Amino acid sequence: MADIKFSEDTLALANKIIARYPEGKQKSALLPLLHLAQAEFDGWLSPATMQYVASLLQIQEVEVYEVASFYSMFNLKPVGKCLIEVCRTSSCWLRGANEIIEHLENKLGIKEGQTTPDGMFTLKTVECLGSCGSAPMMQIGAQYHENLSYEKVDGILDTCKAEGTRKTYLDKVVVDKY
Amino acid sequence: MGKKLLLEHDHVPGIQGYDVYRKNGGYASVEKAIKTMSPEALVEEVKKSGLRGRGGAGFPTGMKWSFLAKPEGVPRYLVCNADESEPGTFKDRYLMSRIPHILVEGMIASSFALGVNKAFIYIRGEYYYIVNILEKAIEEAYANGWLGTNILGTGYNLDLYVQVGAGAYICGEETALLESLEGKRGNPRIKPPFPAIAGLYGCPTVVNNVETLASVVPVINMGGDAYAQIGIGKSTGTKLISASGHINKPGVYEIEMGITVEDFIYSDEYCGGILNGKKLKAVVAGGSSVPVLPADKILNLANGEKRLMSYESLSDGGFGGGTMLGSGGFIVMDETTSIVENLFTFARFYHHESCGQCSPCREGTAWMEKILHKIVDGHGTMADIDLLWEIQAKIEGNTICPLGDAAAWPVASAIRHFRSEFEEYVSNPSGVKKNKHYDSVHNNVNV
Numbered sequence: 052m053a054d055i056k057f058s059e060d061t062l063a064l065a066n067k068i069i070a071r072y073p074e075g076k077q078k079s080a081l082l083p084l085l086h087l088a089q090a091e092f093d094g095w096l097s098p099a100t101m102q103y104v105a106s107l108l109q110i111q112e113v114e115v116y117e118v119a120s121f122y123s124m125f126n127l128k129p130v131g132k133c134l135i136e137v138c139r140t141s142s143c144w145l146r147g148a149n150e151i152i153e154h155l156e157n158k159l160g161i162k163e164g165q166t167t168p169d170g171m172f173t174l175k176t177v178e179c180l181g182s183c184g185s186a187p188m189m190q191i192g193a194q195y196h197e198n199l200s201y202e203k204v205d206g207i208l209d210t211c212k213a214e215g216t217r218k219t220y221l222d223k224v225v226v227d228k229y
Numbered sequence: 230m231g232k233k234l235l236l237e238h239d240h241v242p243g244i245q246g247y248d249v250y251r252k253n254g255g256y257a258s259v260e261k262a263i264k265t266m267s268p269e270a271l272v273e274e275v276k277k278s279g280l281r282g283r284g285g286a287g288f289p290t291g292m293k294w295s296f297l298a299k300p301e302g303v304p305r306y307l308v309c310n311a312d313e314s315e316p317g318t319f320k321d322r323y324l325m326s327r328i329p330h331i332l333v334e335g336m337i338a339s340s341f342a343l344g345v346n347k348a349f350i351y352i353r354g355e356y357y358y359i360v361n362i363l364e365k366a367i368e369e370a371y372a373n374g375w376l377g378t379n380i381l382g383t384g385y386n387l388d389l390y391v392q393v394g395a396g397a398y399i400c401g402e403e404t405a406l407l408e409s410l411e412g413k414r415g416n417p418r419i420k421p422p423f424p425a426i427a428g429l430y431g432c433p434t435v436v437n438n439v440e441t442l443a444s445v446v447p448v449i450n451m452g453g454d455a456y457a458q459i460g461i462g463k464s465t466g467t468k469l470i471s472a473s474g475h476i477n478k479p480g481v482y483e484i485e486m487g488i489t490v491e492d493f494i495y496s497d498e499y500c501g502g503i504l505n506g507k508k509l510k511a512v513v514a515g516g517s518s519v520p521v522l523p524a525d526k527i528l529n530l531a532n533g534e535k536r537l538m539s540y541e542s543l544s545d546g547g548f549g550g551g552t553m554l555g556s557g558g559f560i561v562m563d564e565t566t567s568i569v570e571n572l573f574t575f576a577r578f579y580h581h582e583s584c585g586q587c588s589p590c591r592e593g594t595a596w597m598e599k600i601l602h603k604i605v606d607g608h609g610t611m612a613d614i615d616l617l618w619e620i621q622a623k624i625e626g627n628t629i630c631p632l633g634d635a636a637a638w639p640v641a642s643a644i645r646h647f648r649s650e651f652e653e654y655v656s657n658p659s660g661v662k663k664n665k666h667y668d669s670v671h672n673n674v675n676v
């Protein structure tokens with residue numbers, strides 16, 4: 052618990068967000084703050100992290116848990132440095148999502164829902180990410196990877212491994228080329 | 230080329246930034262609205278335009294605005310719905326990431342019309358990178374005097390913020406969205422009261438889709454009457470269509486309402502025909518929630534006339550023979566597609582996204598996924614097909630929010646139009662070929 056504390060910059064941003072809402076409505080900052088916390092504290096929301104966010108908003112820890120557990124982007128268990136989220140819904144399925152998922156499972160030697168032993172990759176299937184016109188697709192951190200082929204997937208995994216860094220939703224990324 | 234009102238400057242280099250946007254006529258609608266028009270006149274203009282909500286339901290925007298309660302001393306809010314999670318829909322993402330200022334501009338003009346001093350854009354969390362794009366646009370708007378205090382020296386004040394969600398389709402339903410914006414679980418509220426009376430923090434609130442608010446810009450610039458001249462009948466203006474599936478040119482297209490479905494699918498200006506020269510089998514025309522239609526029914530009306538891309542024409546034939554424009558998520562399936570397996574991906578989606586508050590929706594979506602899984606797996610029975618039909622019928626109309634209906638309609642329409650395919654899965658499971666959809670040619674061309 053001792054080391055769960057936002058950096059100065061993040062804390063300043065958190066306070067700026069909290070100030071957006073009318074007096075007494077600070078709980079509105081909960082989702083934005085949980086995003087900041089998840090990105091800063093190892094890609095998941097541990098009980099200690101949730102307790103810290105609760106203290107910032109002066110609400111009960113259970114209120115934070117109740118909300119965090121509702122939303123699919125909040126991880127309540129540790130995940131690999133690169134959380135691979137592959138869309139499996141209709142438009143992506145029509146363009147080969149199942150085969151991409153199979154390819155990822157074979158490449159990584161894990162099943163959907165699992166993490167590689169080196170803690171590098173977690174594979175997750177998700178519902179439509181609003182990229183149906185560039186299917187099949189997957190998201191890693193903030194980055195959308197679209198029009199996937201097996202070769203393209205291999206290249207992305209290699210790059211992730213070479214970089215070795217944790218990817219978060221807050222990363223600054225290359226903006227879409229349509 | 231059809232008329233473009235939203236994407237007119239889409240291919241101008243640098244249009245994402247303020248200077249280029251402004252040089253191309255940006256923020257003219259705010260100038261016109263705030264300096265020369267009254268809020269009442271603006272609402273009137275939007276009414277005249279016939280603009281209908283682009284989020285899915287197609288409710289007249291001007292009418293929605295006129296319902297907004299205005300009690301003395303109580304703040305009012307405008308919330309932009311940028312949750313965009315209906316499978317097949319990606320137009321708001323396209324618009325926000327490429328021309329973010331058109332949304333900011335539309336929100337300023339709309340806020341002025343509604344007497345709002347604080348507005349939010351609620352965006353799905355997966356679009357986090359667009360939060361940065363929007364915040365930059367908002368910053369530029371503040372820096373140039375379009376936001377903040379005393380806008381254009383008129384004494385009008387407005388603050389605009391981006392609020393990020395965290396992965397939940399249901400938060401696109403407007404009352405669930407407001408709950409989420411208040412920092413809670415996204416459970417839809419029981420209506421009434423409607424948001425226009427008691428919305429965000431219990432205050433009068435208007436919730437509009439991204440495309441709706443962006444469309445307010447051309448409505449003000451050209452005037453409501455001129456806007457109403459575009460399109461066909463009660464489907465006025467242009468509509469962004471997200472085209473995906475087995476077509477040569479997937480993407481976002483701005484169409485003038487009233488073009489034929491056939492033209493949209495086959496012309497080179499739009500989808501460019503079916504991938505690999507295959508035949509068209511079926512279309513889901515308005516996002517996952519609307520009924521699927523077989524090729525002949527989506528292309529033609531029962532009377533033999535061609536079906537058009539408009540609210541009225543797409544719903545012609547009612548639930549038995551028509552569909553809906555919905556969010557404009559246009560999913561095209563070629564002759565090799567298994568309707569049963571595609572339906573399974575929808576059923577899994579709705580089960581995953583049900584908030585669980587009402588038992589018909591919670592239990593019904595779980596059962597529909599389970600039974601479809603059984604059928605796809607080759608263990609289904611004829612009784613399962615009837616059971617599916619019964620379950621969907623029991624959900625419809627018996628829930629707090631329309632997600633229940635949205636989960637039922639795809640099932641009902643698939644069985645109605647493609648029952649023999651379900652029966653084939655049941656009677657001859659090993660004979661059903663499991664389609665592989667990975668297409669090395671196109672996937673590699675796309676790289």
Ligand SMILES: Cc1cc2nc3c(=O)[nH]c(=O)nc-3n(C[C@H](O)[C@H](O)[C@H](O)COP(=O)(O)O)c2cc1C
Nearest residue numbers: 282283284310312313314401402403437438441631
């Ligand atoms: C389950 C469900 C999901 C929805 N998702 C969205 C969405 O992602 N975006 C949207 O604009 N409207 C969505 N809607 C419709 C909204 O409730 C609301 O009608 C809309 O935001 C109103 O804006 P409009 O009148 O400008 O279309 C959804 C509705 C339901 C029932």
Ligand code: SF4
Nearest residue numbers: 584586587590628630
């Ligand atoms: S219909 Fe489904 S999603 Fe809507 S409130 Fe009921 S349980 Fe929740």
Ligand code: FES
Nearest residue numbers: 138143180182183
């Ligand atoms: S169906 Fe995969 S991104 Fe929409």
